[in-house]
Amino acid sequence: MPSLQLVINVYGGLVQEVFCSDPEIEVLLVDWDVEPADAEHPSIVHVPADDRRPQLAYVAPLAVQALDALQGTQVAAAINTAEQAAW
Incomplete structure (x- = not known):
């Protein structure tokens, strides 16, 4: 092992x-499969993207x-x- x-x-x-x-x-989950309707959730961040609108990502620590x-x-x-x- x-x-x-x-x-x-x-x-x-x-x-x-x-x-x-x-x-x-420490393990962090970064999930890019985020619905725009959830954009205001505290664990969802707006990630800058070149030449287009920001991407949404859910970022949270995992137990x-x-x-x-x-x-x-x-x-x-x-x-x-x-x-x-x-x-």
């Missing part, structure tokens, strides 16, 4: 959980769980299966 491992669990196009061997790591929290989960089963399939 690598000295530092980060696992991001995405389901239905949304980040569900983040696990890391160093739970003190990180210790890698040990993966044990016994479907996420761990998926990782184990992938590793056995000879990455």
Whole structure:
């Protein structure tokens, strides 16, 4: 296993959980798939873009769980299966 491992669990196009061997790591989500109707949400920023109107992005920190929290989960089963399939 690598000295530092980060696992991001995405389901239905949304980040569900983040696990890391160093739970003190800071993880930021930058999501460009933002609806204009949500433009006033406090986590949505207007990013300058050359020669066109600003782009919208949702930017927020994600909670990180210790890698040990993966044990016994479907996420761990998926990782184990992938590793056995000879990455």
